[in-house]
Amino acid sequence: MTRKKRRLYIVAAALLVFGSATALVLTALDDSLDLFQSPSQIMASPPPPARGIRLGGLVEEGTVLRSADGLTVSFRVTDGAQSVPVRYQGILPDLFREGQGVITVGAMGPNGTFLANEVLAKHDENYMPREVVDALKASGRWQEGEGTSQ
């Protein structure tokens, strides 16, 4: 066992492990990315049905409806310019309210409704998801100084 030979073994093992890791990363990146979209972006170019999307914006005032079974909730997410109908089944986060920022995770359904399987609201009073802030800025609804942090 010479030093050279040992180095060769280690390099070969390292190439094998890191090679497989790279292959895993590349395949996984291909199909497990969620793209963040604002309502305006979705309206401008509707994404394909199965594409994982994070739709972010404000919960439009007066649009939150609960179904008779008490489980399904529908509302519209707006960035001021456009709005998208969303349907979600399950428990809403504690800080979900009309007029507040949310991110909904899911995919577009067949009839133009966004089917969310997760709804994220901000964690505290003065926190707004960064993506939502950027989307609101893009549609001109954001005033600087609104909220103490982003």
Added chain:
Amino acid sequence: MIIELGHFALILALAAAVLQGSLPMIGAARGDAAWMGLARPAAVVQLFLVVFAFCALTHAYVTSDFSVANVVQNSHSAKPMLYKITGVWGNHEGSMMLWILILALFGSAVAVFGGNLPPSLRARVLGVQAWIGIGFMAFTLFTSNPFLRVFPAPLDGEDLNPLLQDPGLAFHPPMLYAGYVGFSMAFSFAIAALIEGKVDAAWARWVRPWTLLAWAFLTGGIALGSWWAYYELGWGGWWFWDPVENVSFMPWLLGTALLHSAIVVEKRNALKTWTILLAILTFSLSLIGTFIVRSGVITSVHAFATDPERGFFILILLAIAIGGSLILFAVRAPALKAGGLFAPISREGGMVINNLFLSAACAAVFLGTLYPLFLEAVDGSKVSVGAPFFNATFVPLMVPLVFLMAIGPMLPWKRADLAGALARLKLAALAALFIAGLTWYLQAGGPILAVAAMGLAAWLFAGALVEWSDRVKLFRVAPGESWRRARNLPRSAHGMTLAHAGLAVVMAGIIGSSAWKSEVVTNLKPGETVEVAGYSLLFEGVGKLNGPNYTAERARFTVFRDGEEIALMFPEKRVYPVTAMPTTEAAIRTTLFSDLYVVIGEADGQGGWTVRVYHEPLVPWIWLGCLSMVIGGLTSLSDRRLRIGAPHRQHAAKPTSHPATA
């Protein structure tokens, strides 16, 4: 007045650190003993000043001094005392103070216990440690000062985020920080060794205990954080591959690799350059973690109010620390003497494989965590990388690692006989088959991968036990003799068994809670029942409750199993009026084998409530296993040969003693 004294003490501590970071370094370069000797008193003085500053801030919290801006923003007079104290580090500025405090503690530990370190190495280690301190103290004083007053003082504070008012969260940050900052010791030793141009077994014997201590804290800190997320967020999950979780996990992965490669340096004087690099990268990841969490570049619950100035400052700090140390590594590492030889199949070879898989896994997590930042910088599109990515990359890398983990400790140093090692693992293979079969039988129709994974966990668990019982010759000699052998076994051997077996238990918990979790979401009116996994929960209604600084709606459930009443459960929805923030308090009934987890949502206005019930098999094992890993780390740390200071004196002359201990 006290707060101004605290502020002043922190400025003086910064001055002490500048002294500690400069004169002893120059002294070490010139061989001037007096200048080198300055490092120790400077480190102790720095600690006293930082402790004073920290106590001053804590005093302001305890007495609810609302003339201090930091207290106003994060405390309230009605808050329970425990949370007034933990509120000190429940915010950005205070958590920086905690970081500095722990750093000063570690630094002065070297000063106090490092009597037998070579003087120049000690001076350099303390010097590097001081520079890290300078960076963080300057950051705190210039961008995140907790000692600022506000005038006029408001009557009361704005309160701490209610999610953070929780006993689990009270101790999560200190433990996590002790882990992060603990790796600064390995870092300082690595940099000092590069400057000295010498790495030997004695060096590794110093680095190992510090790494072990940091690793044990980090393991505990991550486990506490995950436990908190499990019971406090009310989502029934314990790990979300959230960026902030990942950034604490990355140093853990590399730190685990470092822990093992340091053993090779100590026992066999090999893998020296690699170990130095690992030490640098592990601490760099701790710094990156701080940057990501504190700068708010990634959306998360940990992103306290932020401003761009801070992010910029941390970025500069990162560039200097990481870039500087890597350049130093590139320049100096080739000068290090290559170490001992070993065959591919040997204990050393096993450690190399362990290191390869752990660093590949860390790289995968790193890519997944930072890819969104990278992509946004390149073409402005916003993506998020979710759990599916990590499950598809991290898990396949862990499977071979866990498989080999049972074999590695069976291999002797230098050259090993693989067939012999595998023959000793026959019992473990049988255990794996048995557990897989049992799982198959109990969970007919469950996912087949989970069956195989349970077998793998059993393989690791049994493998760890077989290795231990071989060493004490359990059942092959009289029990008294085995007992004697067990007592004579180095503590580090017991520690390894506890840690490896603990990981197997964690694995079983992860598999159980992800493969066989049942979840029911429904709308219930009082008197109605919901069924989950053989339990019936009778919803009896919701009452009002007043806590010290919140009001709550508390639901009452009676739990039946096979028609027998076995428990009462009280999930709550709380509202904290000061922050106008609601929180969900899950009710959890745990047995050793599963958790029943109930959360209430909102009332539908017609007498019904949204209710979510989970049954999570084996989930308590995750935390039990982590506990076993932490105890394993601490047991190993208590090994006489690893005891800080003691080993150097006895073994410095003969570095390669004690074969086949880990």
